[in-house]
Amino acid sequence: MPLKYSHVKKRSASGLMKKTTNNGHGARDGHQRQSISSHVDRSITQAMAAVSQLERAIARIFLKRYEHDIARLFSTHLFSVALVHLPTLAMRCISIGGPGWVAYNADCEEIKDFFRLAISMDMRQAGERVATKSVLWSYTALRDFALSNNVHVCQRRGLHSLRLLPHYPALKAHLDQLESMPTPTFSKPPHLGPLTEGLDALEEACQLKYGDQVTSKSHGASDWDDNWRLKVRLGYERLCQTLWRVAREFDVRGYGMVLREKLTAKWCDCGCSTDHLGEVCEKTVREDEESSGIRPGKQREWDGRGSGIYGWETEEEEDIWEMDLDFGSSDSDEEDACSNSEMTIGEMMEWRYFAAEKEKELGNAAFRQGDYNRAVKHYEVAHDMEPEMPHYQLNIAAAQLKLNNWMEAEIACTRALGQHRSGKGYYRRAKARKMMGNTEEATKDLRAVLKLQPCNTEANAELWSLIPPEPTVSASSSSYATSSSLNNASLRPLALSNYSHLRVPKSKFKQPPFSRTKGDDRKIKIVLLPTTVELASSRSPCGNRAKAKRKAEGTDVKTETFAVPNWEKYVIRQVAD
Structure with missing residues (x-):
């Protein structure tokens, strides 16, 4: 080979042949490795x-x-x-x-x-x-x-x-x-009987308290x-x-x-x-x-009922609301902030509700002052503390309506209605949807209000404004109806039941099979009794042990009261006519 081509052979032997090999067999090997890798990746992905x-x-x-x-x-x-x-x-x-x-x-x-x-x-x-x-x-x-x-x-x-x-x-x-x-x-639950x-117990209590009137042969004016x-x-x-x-x-x-x-x-x-x-x-x-x-019949639990293992449709069904919430631990911020208070879960839940209600009161004060943005912030803090209490979202919706934030008000109402289908939730969402031009959905919400509260005059009036009454009067009386009835907004809610196309619900109960007395027309008011919460001087909550320790040390322990809805602590008063 001529001297001038000697470098080509060397390059071919040392470099080009290797490149050719890589582009040949090497490429196939690379392709094979790529295929295997892709297949493996696909298998892993699947x-x-x-x-x-x-x-x-x-x-x-x-x-x-x-x-x-x-x-x-x-x-x-x-x-x-x-x-x-x-x-x-x-x-x-x-x-x-x-x-x-x-x-x-x-x-x-x-x-x-x-x-x-x-x-x-x-x-x-x-x-x-x-x-x-x-x-x-x-x-x-x-x-x-x-x-x-x-x-x-x-x-x-x-x-x-x-x-x-x-x-x-x-x-x-x-x-x-x-x-x-x-x-x-x-x-x-049908299995628990009547x-x-x-x-x-109710009849016995009536017999004991009103025994003289019950056994008297001359009832007179007595009910x-x-x-x-x-x-x-x-x-x-x-x-x-x-x-x-x-x-x-x-x-x-x-x-x-x-x-x-x-x-x-x-x-x-x-x-x-x-x-x-x-x-x-x-x-x-x-x-x-x-x-x-192993309980007999446990194998039958896998049957799609969504039931628990114990007591399905049996008298042994437990009432877990009777159990004390003084077990386990919580990862909440409240516990971290007051870990030294030695509070039980029940006490922590009580404190959490109290703190949320205090934020709601601050929001209510801002709402009354017309500072609706500040009110929203307080209501949001309350909701973050108690996310499973829907009324804080309703408060947010009320403030957002005042700010003309229709979409935010609708979202807050929808969140609240996802927990409790309340008249306030449907009514406030109807107002927001009406202002956004969604008349059809607003009408559905107003009908939902009337299903829950048939006598809600505000919902009656709003529904009347969205759906005009069907013309059912004769030609001779149409002018009178237009001038005196249909144009009188104050009478529209009272006459609403005459218009079947509005589908206003009726009372759930039939007339009782005995005559109505004067006492049956009395109005009542249920007043919740307050619960006392003891706080340290720093307004941090106190558990039972912490209270005793602070009192022994002479540390100030303040008390505040607030109403907690429950089935026991309330009184009923008559409302004056």
């Missing part, structure tokens, strides 16, 4: 997607069963309320209006508003009381499903979700069955005639019916925010949610099985 899909299905199953557990357990609680507390309420009303008062006024707004306040406070605790048991019950059912399919359950860490991956179709079928069920609502004990038992019985039954109707205004899907966030945000994508769950539940399940054995 596996991760399958695991994520499984996790989401399991989380959704827990969530749906949790909603059913809230509805079922709270219905049991309401049964206890009707059995224990409603006879006292009826007796206090009877002392003002007579034996027939409750039968005529069981669905008056004063009583319904009292029910709404008390139920709202109880529902505030729903997440605290139901979540732990519901998760344990659902885990037990899921664990039994795994064991029945020969899926290994670790003795220490419990069930791992990955082992359920081959059984995803069965889990998805169970989830579909749960989601096809109607939204759970509150209703009287409220005979409550009625007997205690021979039909007093019928009046008392009908009044108590209607009071119980009103309780269930008001309870159905609340939506179980709006409560239990902490568990709901975990199920929808934290347990779905980690790939081992049920493994974490097993660490919590497996020990409890095994201890229960060792102490009481």
Whole structure:
């Protein structure tokens, strides 16, 4: 080879041939490696997607069963309320209006508003009381499903979700069955029977207090005639019916925010949610099985009812609202701020509500002064403290309406209505939607107001302004109707029931089978009794132990009072005509 080409051979031997080899076999090897890598990546991606899909299905199953557990357990609680507390309420009303008062006024707004306040406070605790048991019950059912399919359950860490991956179709079928069920609502548990004990207690109390009038042969002007038992019985039954109707205004899907966030945000994508769950539940399940054995029929729990393990439609159904909330711990900011106060969970919840109410009062003061922006800020702080109390969102909506922030007001009302379908929520959202030009949706909201409050004159007037009455008068009287009736805004709400196209609801109860007396027309007012909260000089909350310690040290402990709606601490007063 000529000398001038000698460098080419060297380059070919050392460089070009290697480049050619890389572009030849090397390229094929690279392509093969790329193909393998792509295939492996695709397999991993598919596996991760399958695991994520499984996790989401399991989380959704827990969530749906949790909603059913809230509805079922709270219905049991309401049964206890009707059995224990409603006879006292009826007796206090009877002392003002007579034996027939409750039968005529069981669905008056004063009583319904009292029910709404008390139920709202109880529902505030729903997440605290139901979540732990519901998760344990659902885990037990899921664990039994795994064991029945020969899926290994670790003795220490419990069930791992990955082992359920081959059984995803069965889990998805169970989830579909749960989601096809109607939204759970509150209703009287049929297996608990009639409220005979409550009625007997009410009749006995009437007999003891009004014995002379009841046994007297000459009743005279007294309301205690021979039909007093019928009046008392009908009044108590209607009071119980009103309780269930008001309870159905609340939506179980709006409560239990902490568990709901975990199920929808934290347990779905980690790939081992049920493994974490097993660490919590497996020990409890095994201890229960060792102490009481495996309950016969436990295998039937995996049937789509969304029920807990214990007491489904049995007399052993527990009322978990009777339990003290003095267990476990909380990660809330309030506990971190007052960790030295040694407060129980019940005391912390009491303090949290008190602090939220103080913020609401500051917002109300700013609202009265016309400073609506500051009012919104206070209401938002109150809502952040107590996110499961819907009335703070209603306060936000009221301030936003004053600021002409229609969209923000609509959003706040929608959030509140997601927990409690209240007349205020529908009415304020109707006003916001009307101002945004959404007349059709505003009309639906106003009809919802009238379904809850048939005598709401403001909603009547608003609905009348959105939907003009149908012309039903004759030609000869049309001029008179136009001039005197249809144009008189003050008379429109009174005549609203004459227009069937507005679909205004009627009273839920029929006329009682006895004559109305003067006492049945009396008006009452239910006044909540205040609760005392003891604070340190720094306005921090004090637990029971901290109170004793501060008093022993001579440290100042201030007291403040505020009203907490409940079924026991209230008085009933007659409203002067």
